[in-house]
Structure formats: C-alpha cells, structure tokens
Amino acid sequence: MxxxxxxxxxxxxxxxxxxxxxxxxxxxxxxxxxxxxxxxxxxxxxxxxxxxxxDEYYPTRTETALLTDIAGEIAHLAGPDAVVVEFGAGSLAKIRILLDALRTPRAYMPIDVSGAHLMAAAAELRGHYPELHVTPIIADFTEPLTIPFAGNANVFGFFPGSTIGNFDPPEARRFLRRASATLPKGALFLVGADTKKDRAxxxxxxxxxxxxxxxxxxxxxxxxxxxxxxxxxxxxxxxxxxxxxxxxxxxxxxxxxxxxxxxxxxxxxxxxxxxxxxxxxxxKYSAPQFATLAASSGWTARRLWTADRNLFALHLLENA
Ligand SMILES: C[S@@+](CC[C@H](N)C(=O)[O-])C[C@H]1O[C@@H](n2cnc3c(N)ncnc32)[C@H](O)[C@@H]1O
Incomplete structure (x- = not known):
C-alpha cells in the first residue's frame, strides 16, 4: 500500500x-x-x-544502541500485529530495529514534513519489508491529524531522535496532547529524549x-x-x-x-x-522533568531506559 x-x-x-x-x-x-x-x-x-x-553527534548512535538492546522488551510490550506510527520519521533508519523485533507488525505509518525524502525512504523500506503495509503521511505533526485506525488496531507510536526537544515545554505539551488525540486510548508511545549532561x-x-x-x-x-x-x-x-x-x-x-x-x-x-x-x-530533559511533561499531557509513564552514562533516554508512555 x-x-x-x-x-x-x-x-x-x-x-x-x-x-x-x-x-x-x-x-x-x-x-x-x-x-x-x-x-x-x-x-x-x-x-x-x-x-x-x-563522531561528535552522540544522540543517534546512542539511541540506536539503546533501542537495539531493548528491542526484544519493546516487542514483548507492544504485542503482535502492531500498527506503528512514527512522528518525524526522517530516513526510516531506526524503525528497522523495531520492525525486526516486533511480532508480525501489520502496518507502518511514518509521518514527516520533508515529503520527497519521506517518499524515497518509504519506497526503499518497502523493498526490505515486502509484507508490511507502508503508508507514508506527508504532514506537519504540529497540526491536528486524524488517522482512521480500525477499531481493534494495536497501535504503537514512535518518536525518536529527540525531536521532542525542538519544542519549548508548552509546545511539547501541545504536541503530546495532539499525539494522544491521534493515537487510540491504551496505545504505547516510545519517545527518545536527550538528557542533561556536561556542557562540553x-x-x-x-x-x-x-x-x-x-x-x-x-x-x-x-x-x-x-x-x-x-x-x-x-x-x-x-x-x-x-x-x-x-x-x-x-x-x-x-x-x-x-x-x-x-x-x-x-x-x-x-x-x-x-x-x-x-x-x-x-x-534536554531529566527523567523526572520528562515524566511530569508526559503526565500533564495525557500520557502515563510506563518504562524508562537510559543509555550508558545517562547519555540518552527512551521513555515508554501509555495513552491514558
Ligand atoms: C531531528 S530529525 C529526526 C529524524 C529521525 N526520526 C531520527 O531519529 O534520526 C527530525 C525529523 O522530524 C521531521 N520534522 C520536523 N518538524 C516536523 C513537523 N512539524 N512535522 C513533521 N515532521 C517534522 C524532520 O523532517 C526530520 O525528519
């Protein structure tokens, strides 16, 4: 598709x-x-x-390594037949780690504002996952977005890359509330957020x-x-x-x-x-700061995984 x-x-x-x-x-x-x-x-x-x-840009390799370590746990928590929705999906690189771990993922909907880049990346991904329905959505995720999920869909949201850090805190709350409205109640949402650390x-x-x-x-x-x-x-x-x-x-x-x-x-x-x-x-978010942000935006913090030396964090939220 x-x-x-x-x-x-x-x-x-x-x-x-x-x-x-x-x-x-x-x-x-x-x-x-x-x-x-x-x-x-x-x-x-x-x-x-x-x-x-x-070399200097630690977030991508740190988040990728962390995601690889925890992919089995995520797959267990997400369950079978997931419909995965990714916000700010870019080149669709990190999703492969999840797709390889998830049990029979049903569909993948990457959302991005960079339309031509998204369509090219989606075409390449389809070549690697011929069984998967890949449905790119060219859209601005700061605007309201309605996705017509089937009533019983097992939806899993993904927002890596610390893109959430590009919002100031009120904007981040607005984004999370909108994501909570876009994804069904009970959906899990894995969000990558960079941490506070040494200035250098x-x-x-x-x-x-x-x-x-x-x-x-x-x-x-x-x-x-x-x-x-x-x-x-x-x-x-x-x-x-x-x-x-x-x-x-x-x-x-x-x-x-x-x-x-x-x-x-x-x-x-x-x-x-x-x-x-x-x-x-x-x-850059400390763990308690992020949990407070999520809780004030319609989400319940379910799990937190941090990389070595607390260089990066992956927060698993549930749509409350
Ligand atoms: C920091 S990059 C992260 C890319 C990738 N997710 C990663 O983890 O490496 C941010 C991505 O979000 C997309 N993006 C930024 N603002 C957006 C918006 N308002 N709506 C949709 N996509 C957006 C960009 O095009 C880009 O692909």
Missing part, C-alpha cells in the same frame, strides 16, 4: 504561502526567529543524515569539526533564497550553537557578521552586526 495522506483543511494555503508568512513573521520579530521545521527540505534532510554520522559534550555535538551542522543551519537561508526569492549572502552569516543552562537547551542561531539588509519575498530585512536569527532549540 502506498498512499500519501495530506490532512490539511478544506481551503488550504499552499505550502509556499505558509512558508512565506512564517518567514516574514519570524524575520520581523524584535528577536528574529525561524521555525526549525523549515530546515527539512530535501537538502536539509540529507544534511541531517550526515549529522547523524558525525552538548556543545561539541552541535559544533562539529567538519561544519556539517553549520551547513544544515545555513541551508535554511539557502532554502529561503530558493523558494521565496531571497538574497541572503550565506557567507555573511555564521553558525552559532551553545548550551543555555538556565533554560536547559541548546540554542542554534545564525549570526550576521556585519550590518546588512536582506530582501525576502519583496520585503527588506535589516540586520545589525552580531544580530542573530534563532533557528532551533534542543531541550
């Missing part, structure tokens, strides 16, 4: 119109900001895949020596140039990433290296030297 769902409302604005409105609103704010979801066009998704392979480890992960994270961050400006007729000079913006201890988050910014005026979609945007566009947050 190869259906691509689009759950937008009856008279949707085009993706480009929404992108333009979000970019102009973010760039005209007193503190300039851009939504992190716009990192992920096809070029951004490929750059993210390269980030996951970097965190900052190294977002400032790699090959400059791949910088290229990923700058691709947002390249995308604005490509899709909205912008004239950002990428050589006049610099990647900055640092740990904000008080807020418990990595912040990524693009810093203007001089005073300049940029044009986007017919508007002028002025930058002072040193002024930044805040492009991403990555919140």
């Amino acid at each position: 190869s259906l691509a769902f689009d759950y937008r409302g009856p008279t949707p604005r085009s993706d480009t119109e929404i992108f333009r409105a979000d970019v102009l609103s973010g760039l005209s704010a007193r503190r300039k900001t851009l939504p992190a979801k716009y990192f992920y066009d096809s070029a951004g998704s490929l750059l993210f895949d390269r980030i996951t392979e970097l 480890i965190l900052e190294r992960a977002y400032n790699d020596s090959e400059g791949v994270t910088a290229a990923f961050n700058l691709n947002l400006l390249a995308r604005i140039n490509r899709e909205l007729g912008g004239d950002f000079d990428l050589s006049r913006f610099r990647h900055r990433a640092f740990y904000n201890h008080d807020l418990g988050r990595i912040e990524m910014h693009l810093e203007s290296t001089g005073a300049q005026t940029v044009h986007v979609a017919g508007r002028s945007v002025r930058f002072a030297e040193g002024e930044t566009i805040h492009t991403e947050n990555s919140y």
Whole structure:
C-alpha cells in the first residue's frame, strides 16, 4: 500500500504561502526567529543524515544502541500485529530495529514534513519489508491529524531522535496532547529524549569539526533564497550553537557578521552586526522533568531506559 495522506483543511494555503508568512513573521520579530521545521527540505534532510554520522553527534548512535538492546522488551510490550506510527520519521533508519523485533507488525505509518525524502525512504523500506503495509503521511505533526485506525488496531507510536526537544515545554505539551488525540486510548508511545549532561559534550555535538551542522543551519537561508526569492549572502552569516543552562537547551542561531539588509519575498530585512536569527532549540530533559511533561499531557509513564552514562533516554508512555 502506498498512499500519501495530506490532512490539511478544506481551503488550504499552499505550502509556499505558509512558508512565506512564517518567514516574514519570524524575520520581523524584535528577536528574529525561524521555525526549525523549515530546515527539512530535501537538502536539509540529507544534511541531517550526515549529522547523524558525525563522531561528535552522540544522540543517534546512542539511541540506536539503546533501542537495539531493548528491542526484544519493546516487542514483548507492544504485542503482535502492531500498527506503528512514527512522528518525524526522517530516513526510516531506526524503525528497522523495531520492525525486526516486533511480532508480525501489520502496518507502518511514518509521518514527516520533508515529503520527497519521506517518499524515497518509504519506497526503499518497502523493498526490505515486502509484507508490511507502508503508508507514508506527508504532514506537519504540529497540526491536528486524524488517522482512521480500525477499531481493534494495536497501535504503537514512535518518536525518536529527540525531536521532542525542538519544542519549548508548552509546545511539547501541545504536541503530546495532539499525539494522544491521534493515537487510540491504551496505545504505547516510545519517545527518545536527550538528557542533561556536561556542557562540553552538548556543545561539541552541535559544533562539529567538519561544519556539517553549520551547513544544515545555513541551508535554511539557502532554502529561503530558493523558494521565496531571497538574497541572503550565506557567507555573511555564521553558525552559532551553545548550551543555555538556565533554560536547559541548546540554542542554534545564525549570526550576521556585519550590518546588512536582506530582501525576502519583496520585503527588506535589516540586520545589525552580531544580530542573530534563532533557528532551533534542543531541550534536554531529566527523567523526572520528562515524566511530569508526559503526565500533564495525557500520557502515563510506563518504562524508562537510559543509555550508558545517562547519555540518552527512551521513555515508554501509555495513552491514558
Ligand atoms: C531531528 S530529525 C529526526 C529524524 C529521525 N526520526 C531520527 O531519529 O534520526 C527530525 C525529523 O522530524 C521531521 N520534522 C520536523 N518538524 C516536523 C513537523 N512539524 N512535522 C513533521 N515532521 C517534522 C524532520 O523532517 C526530520 O525528519
């Protein structure tokens, strides 16, 4: 089965119109900001895949190793014939660990906003799991989403990659409440969340020596140039990433290296030297913080697995 769902409302604005409105609103704010979801066009998704392979970027290999260790337990808890729904599924790499462990998984629905990348990854996955119904859903998971599950479906949600850390806490609560409405009552939801740790480890992960994270961050400006007729000079913006201890988050910014005026979609945007566009947050959660977040958003914490040296955590929640 190869259906691509689009759950937008009856008279949707085009993706480009929404992108333009979000970019102009973010760039005209007193503190300039851009939504992190716009990192992920096809070029951004490929750059993210390269980030996951970097020595400095511990989250992917740590979460993958943890998932491999606990896959048997997860399969036991999930039970047979699961319908797996993955949020922000990217290149569909981690799901293979679960699919290999689950007993007769029935269907897999990966949700992602990076449409072309998702469709290509889904086609490749089908080649490896010919018995599985793979149904990619190109959608923004911050919007309401209704999936017509059969009444008796055994639904298992999956949200790896610490993508939940890209939301601030109120947004994370809104996302979890929406996921609770999308998935049936009683569904299990496995969420990967990065943990608080030594500042040096965190900052190294977002400032790699090959400059791949910088290229990923700058691709947002390249995308604005490509899709909205912008004239950002990428050589006049610099990647900055640092740990904000008080807020418990990595912040990524693009810093203007001089005073300049940029044009986007017919508007002028002025930058002072040193002024930044805040492009991403990555919140780090202690176990009690995450349990409180889940409990206030319609979920019951069932299990917690942590990696060596508490480098990463997988939280198993149940839809209360
Ligand atoms: C940090 S990457 C994680 C990818 C993969 N799950 C992993 O664990 O390596 C975030 C993924 O979520 C997707 N994404 C980000 N914001 C999204 C949104 N609002 N709606 C749907 N997908 C989104 C991106 O396209 C990307 O594939």
